[in-house]
Amino acid sequence: MNLTTAPRGTYDIMPQEALIWQWMEVNIREVLLAYGYGEIRTPIFEHTELFLRGIGETTDIVEKEMYTFLDKGGRSITLRPEGTAPVVRAYIQHKLHGQGGTTKLFYLGPMFRQERPQAGRFRQFHQFGVELLGEETPLADAEIILLAHDLYQHLGLTELEIYLNSVGCSECREEYKKALIASLQASSSQLCPSCLNRLERNPLRLLDCKNDSCQKVTAKTPSIHDFLCQACKEHFIQVTTLLDQANVKYEIKPRLVRGLDYYTRTVFEVVNTDLGAQNAICGGGRYDGLVKECGGPAVPGVGFASGMERLFTTLEQSGKLPVCSKAPQVYIISLTEELSNVGFKIATTLRRNGFKVELGFEVKSMKAQMKAANKSGAFICIIIGEDEWKERQVTIKNMNDGQQIRVDLPDIVDQISNLISPQGVINQ
RNA sequence: GUGGACGUAGCUCAGUUGGUUAGAGCGCCAGGUUGUGGCCCUGGAGGCCGAGGGUUCGAAUCCCUUCGUUCACCCCA
Numbered sequence: 069m070n071l072t073t074a075p076r077g078t079y080d081i082m083p084q085e086a087l088i089w090q091w092m093e094v095n096i097r098e099v100l101l102a103y104g105y106g107e108i109r110t111p112i113f114e115h116t117e118l119f120l121r122g123i124g125e126t127t128d129i130v131e132k133e134m135y136t137f138l139d140k141g142g143r144s145i146t147l148r149p150e151g152t153a154p155v156v157r158a159y160i161q162h163k164l165h166g167q168g169g170t171t172k173l174f175y176l177g178p179m180f181r182q183e184r185p186q187a188g189r190f191r192q193f194h195q196f197g198v199e200l201l202g203e204e205t206p207l208a209d210a211e212i213i214l215l216a217h218d219l220y221q222h223l224g225l226t227e228l229e230i231y232l233n234s235v236g237c238s239e240c241r242e243e244y245k246k247a248l249i250a251s252l253q254a255s256s257s258q259l260c261p262s263c264l265n266r267l268e269r270n271p272l273r274l275l276d277c278k279n280d281s282c283q284k285v286t287a288k289t290p291s292i293h294d295f296l297c298q299a300c301k302e303h304f305i306q307v308t309t310l311l312d313q314a315n316v317k318y319e320i321k322p323r324l325v326r327g328l329d330y331y332t333r334t335v336f337e338v339v340n341t342d343l344g345a346q347n348a349i350c351g352g353g354r355y356d357g358l359v360k361e362c363g364g365p366a367v368p369g370v371g372f373a374s375g376m377e378r379l380f381t382t383l384e385q386s387g388k389l390p391v392c393s394k395a396p397q398v399y400i401i402s403l404t405e406e407l408s409n410v411g412f413k414i415a416t417t418l419r420r421n422g423f424k425v426e427l428g429f430e431v432k433s434m435k436a437q438m439k440a441a442n443k444s445g446a447f448i449c450i451i452i453g454e455d456e457w458k459e460r461q462v463t464i465k466n467m468n469d470g471q472q473i474r475v476d477l478p479d480i481v482d483q484i485s486n487l488i489s490p491q492g493v494i495n496q
Numbered sequence: 497g498u499g500g501a502c503g504u505a506g507c508u509c510a511g512u513u514g515g516u517u518a519g520a521g522c523g524c525c526a527g528g529u530u531g532u533g534g535c536c537c538u539g540g541a542g543g544c545c546g547a548g549g550g551u552u553c554g555a556a557u558c559c560c561u562u563c564g565u566u567c568a569c570c571c572c573a
Contacts, residue, residue, distance in 0.1 A: 073564070128571045132497075150573080179573085182499075186567060195573060264518070273571090326572090337573090344567085351573055375573035403531065434531045442533035453531060 077183070077191025084466070090334035092223070092376065092383075093176060094165065096196055099219045101395040103211075105174040105198050110154040112178065116144040122153030124329025124364055133181040133360050135191075147180035151197045151373055152330075152355070159201055160364035162359040176376075188346030188378050197352070197373035201359065204368045206303050209334040209354055210310035212370050216338055216350050223379075224388035228349070230317065231337045233324040234304040235272065236296050238332065238357065244295035245271055251289045258285050272325040291322040303333055334370065340382045348381055350374040394425035394447030397488050399467075401437035403453040411452050412458065413460070414480060421481050422490025447488055 074080060081089055097107070116136050125495045126479050135147035140151065148154055155173055176196035183189060198215060200208050213230065248271045255306050256264060258281050259274075263265055266274045311318055318336070326335045335353035341350070352372025359367040383389050398418055402411035408431055415427040426444050428437050434451075441449040451463040456474060464483055465472035475483045 076564080133571080181572080184569095185565090186569090189572075192563080193573075197573090322553075328572090345569090346572075348573060373573060378573065401532095433526090435529080435533075436526085438531095438533040440533085449533080451532075463532090465532080470533085472532085 077185040091390050099222050100174045103215050105172040108173045113145050113147050116146040133183050135180045149181045151175045155199045156362050165367050174198040187344050194376035195373045199371035201369040208370050209307045212460035229339045231321040231324050232318045233321050233335050234333050236300045240297040244292045257283045273324040330358040332356045349378040397424045398448045399426045399441035399444045399446035400450045401428045407452045422492050424492040
């Protein structure tokens, strides 16, 4: 074990980068709140059973990717691998269905899956997501997709693709599965081993296998759209109509199926095709059976989850990351040990007046301190030297043009205010 | 869990068919100014060449093991 390295698949967000994360979070919250969603903060771990029931026992997440352990009371605990199941649990626990109407929630935070890391995949990663509970109408599906669309738009991402499909309800999906299996069994000899396995367990997933031979086989299989029941068909058509009205471009992908068992009817992904193998930055859909499955009433739901690391990378690729600077406005240097007290006092005064101030702690040569001031990116440097201090003055230097003036101690705040406006957080 | 690629200074990387004290650029520190940054010049610090074992007179270089990183597969955001 190497104690000086973060555990596999985890990483530190350092101050400069954290500024960008804060920016992303602020913007995401802004849009979600504007759409009427309230933030919910659920625990980072839950009873393992919740995920077994919610996500589905035969999914890969549950079978091999969960961080599961026994606590000291012998309970099986799992670090949340996704956000929907915990939100649904909280929805049931707090009986939000009893308040009537719809419930609109969003979450944002770390998730955990014990997978082998690769580009765009970590063991601790971050997602935000929304859940709209209590609505069966296609308006809800459309609102969710539109929300995702507008959100990325708001962040400056205009080149993303939206893939859309319907996986039907429990009834018509069963019909389709039967037809699919029947069609595939005829040519099962040409399928890859993992697809042979999936043939029985989850034939839908076989549709997006990347293996050439499998693709040839599945290319000839029937489309789910030929099997959707009347209600599902109409639901899907209405969703697409609403998206058309809102001018949202999307691509219908009859073969888009998602890995989680709980989806019904609408499923969708938002994809950045420049991202490599892990190119989905958002995935979601309708889950009409999930609340009941988790022990609540039969309440329909629809939502999505978005991976923030992938969002970050996408923003970076598109040159949409903001320029975040942690540079101070004012850098203060003192030329002798005795004068560093004065510098400290001036720093405090300026900070309490709302200026972003950095104080050189070490009294070194003036040249060295000026270098530090320059490197900090400060707009103004305050120099406290013996000459000035004899007359209870300090030098204020504009680091851009090199101009400097001497000012009396009581006038510092006013003089600085003439040059810059407060940007710090402390305001009196 | 499986496979490929890669681990040399704080960072990005050189390092010839194995051959003395392991290099560059950037960054850092100091000096070129008695109290003035950016540009330039000079000097300096900083490496168990990921770790362990083996081959050899001699290993950063070859072999094995291990750890780590990374990309891909399975699967997924």
